[in-house]
Amino acid sequence: MNMDRRIVFILVALAVIIPMLLSVNLPVSVSEPTQKFYDYVESLPAGSTIMIGFDYGPSSLAELNPMAKALLKQCFDKDIRVIGMTLVVDAPTLVSALIQEVAAEKGAVEGEDYVFLGYRPGEIQVMLGIGTDIASVYDTDYNGTAISEIPMMQNITNYDQIDLLVDFASSDTVESWIIYANVQYNQKIAAGVTGVIIAQMFPYLQTGQLVGLLSGILGAAEYENLVGAPAKGMQWINVESFVHLLIVVLVIVGNITYFIHRSREA
Amino acid sequence: MDLWSSIGIWVAAFLTLSIYSVLYRDNPFYRFAEHLFVGVSVGYGIVLSIYQGFIPFAWKPFTAAMTGESLTGFIKLIPIGIGLLFFARLSPRHTWLIRYPIAILIGFGSGIAIPNVLRANIFEQTRGTIEPFAAIYAGTLAGWGIFEAVLMVVGVVCTLIYFFFSTEHRGPVKWLSKVGIAFLMIGFGSAFGNTVMGRVALLIQRVDFLLSDWLHIIQ
Numbered sequence: 001m002n003m004d005r006r007i008v009f010i011l012v013a014l015a016v017i018i019p020m021l022l023s024v025n026l027p028v029s030v031s032e033p034t035q036k037f038y039d040y041v042e043s044l045p046a047g048s049t050i051m052i053g054f055d056y057g058p059s060s061l062a063e064l065n066p067m068a069k070a071l072l073k074q075c076f077d078k079d080i081r082v083i084g085m086t087l088v089v090d091a092p093t094l095v096s097a098l099i100q101e102v103a104a105e106k107g108a109v110e111g112e113d114y115v116f117l118g119y120r121p122g123e124i125q126v127m128l129g130i131g132t133d134i135a136s137v138y139d140t141d142y143n144g145t146a147i148s149e150i151p152m153m154q155n156i157t158n159y160d161q162i163d164l165l166v167d168f169a170s171s172d173t174v175e176s177w178i179i180y181a182n183v184q185y186n187q188k189i190a191a192g193v194t195g196v197i198i199a200q201m202f203p204y205l206q207t208g209q210l211v212g213l214l215s216g217i218l219g220a221a222e223y224e225n226l227v228g229a230p231a232k233g234m235q236w237i238n239v240e241s242f243v244h245l246l247i248v249v250l251v252i253v254g255n256i257t258y259f260i261h262r263s264r265e266a
Numbered sequence: 267m268d269l270w271s272s273i274g275i276w277v278a279a280f281l282t283l284s285i286y287s288v289l290y291r292d293n294p295f296y297r298f299a300e301h302l303f304v305g306v307s308v309g310y311g312i313v314l315s316i317y318q319g320f321i322p323f324a325w326k327p328f329t330a331a332m333t334g335e336s337l338t339g340f341i342k343l344i345p346i347g348i349g350l351l352f353f354a355r356l357s358p359r360h361t362w363l364i365r366y367p368i369a370i371l372i373g374f375g376s377g378i379a380i381p382n383v384l385r386a387n388i389f390e391q392t393r394g395t396i397e398p399f400a401a402i403y404a405g406t407l408a409g410w411g412i413f414e415a416v417l418m419v420v421g422v423v424c425t426l427i428y429f430f431f432s433t434e435h436r437g438p439v440k441w442l443s444k445v446g447i448a449f450l451m452i453g454f455g456s457a458f459g460n461t462v463m464g465r466v467a468l469l470i471q472r473v474d475f476l477l478s479d480w481l482h483i484i485q
Contacts (some may be wrong), residue, residue, distance in 0.1 A: 006289065006290060009289045012466075012469070013473075016466075016469060016470055016473045017473060017477070020470075020473060020474065020477060020484060021477070021483065021484065023484070059468070061471065062467045062468045062470065062471030062472075063464055063467045063468075089310075089311045089314050089315060090307065090310055090311060090314070092314065092318075118318055119314060119318045120318060120319065120322075121315055121318070121319040121323075122319075124375070124378065124379075128378070139322060140322075175386075178386050179379070179382045179383055179386045179387075180378075180382060182386070183382045183385050183386045184382060194464045195460035195461055195462075195463040195464030195465075195467070196457075196460065196461045196464045198460045199453060199456050199457040199460060200457075203391055203394065206394050207390050207391060207393065207394030208394075209386065209390055215460070216460065216463055216464050216467060217463065217464075217467040217470075218463065232471075232474070235474070236467060236470045236471070236474065239470050240463065240466055240467060240470060243466045243469075243470075244462075244463070244466070247462065
């Protein structure tokens with residue numbers, strides 16, 4: 001039996017639009033990797049420094065922006081200083097806007113509470129360069145201000161002054177951070193990644209090479225729940241549940257139809 | 267909301283609908299949006315690479331050295347010169363010069379990567395697989411934790427046997443490799459499920475944009 005695939009597209013569209021219009025709220029529990037991530041950040045005292053690698057472009061914004069936003073809120077609430085940077089060429093504009101949006105909401109001051117360094121090419125060279133001297137890779141921040149003139153960077157030279165490195169990634173940058181920053185410089189690392197690459201991240205969590213892990217839009221919803229700032233992640237995971245339900249039903253119906261069709265042919 | 271923001275939202279909405287229109291059938295709107303995306307992405311990438319890569323790492327040190335502003339900049343002329351050898355490919359007579367930057371890149375890459383990759387992906391992963399048994403021996407791991415530790419070792423060993431091609435897969439080796447296949451299938455299933463979750467999230471984000479920012483139907 002052949003069904004026009006456009007019917008499936010329409011069903012998926014309805015499964016997204018209807019729950020979104022009805023603002024359905026389903027309970028969200030917190031998984032262990034997300035709890036570990038949250039607990040580690042919570043354990044950092046005020047005045048600590050977190051470096052966040054926003055290593056994703058517009059195509060992964062849907063999954064990673066909500067979790068990045070929730071982490072930024074937690075950091076600014078706890079007076080944790082944030083150094084933002086990216087290894088992805090099309091990320092800087094989006095990241096800069098995201099940090100400024102959250103900073104404005106939380107009253108964080110640029111140069112004192114956070115700094116966005118922008119993009120530099122050469123993934124490995126950037127990771128190793130930060131281990132020696134951040135200023136050797138980023139002589140200015142994204143706005144062009146010299147690193148030496150930024151107040152919060154006065155006592156930050158390399159990984160030694162960074163308490164946690166968080167990588168929000170849609171590609172293999174997490175593995176590179178582990179290989180170069182964790183192995184070479186013993187830097188503590190946590191990650192938030194897209195659903196596509198989450199499966200290959202779990203071994204690093206099990207060995208402790210990652211101190212915490214956020215998994216796609218589910219991880220974002222869980223983190224928003226923990227931070228106490230429900231936003232897009234919580235909204236979207238509810239809608240996501242309906243689409244998953246539809247997919248499960250379609251898979252079951254498809255298999256039943258297939259076996260009925262095969263038995264009739266036999 | 268200012269005029270430019272409104273124009274931006276309308277353009278984004280038009281391009282979103284144009285891209286999704288391919289689900290009905292291929293059409294000029296889809297092709298226009300697709301080509302525009304490729305062009306804008308490449309152009310944006312080139313400009314940003316020039317301003318955040320070429321200018322701070324090559325042009326500034328080069329001009330500083332040439333004008334005598336910073337003599338230490340002269341040392342950077344060496345990597346700049348080696349990098350320029352990549353362009354030797356444009357001249358058939360000088361193509362051979364490209365071997366030098368490639369050799370340096372491969373040498374640096376291998377030298378820095380091999381020990382770190384071995385430690386991160388082999389030694390640490392092996393430790394992570396064996397360590398739970400030390401905890402079992404010490405009595406700090408019990409119940410479900412013991413089951414997980416045993417399952418992990420069975421999974422690792424059977425999967426490795428599946429990829430062991432130096433002996434014919436017959437008898438016990440065949441059955442162990444079949445168990446390895448089962449673990450692989452579970453892994454692929456998990457990866458596929460997560461991929462579906464990720465792709466659906468992209469759709470949800472675009473629908474959310476259309477319903478909230480563009481049509482103002484939801485908050």
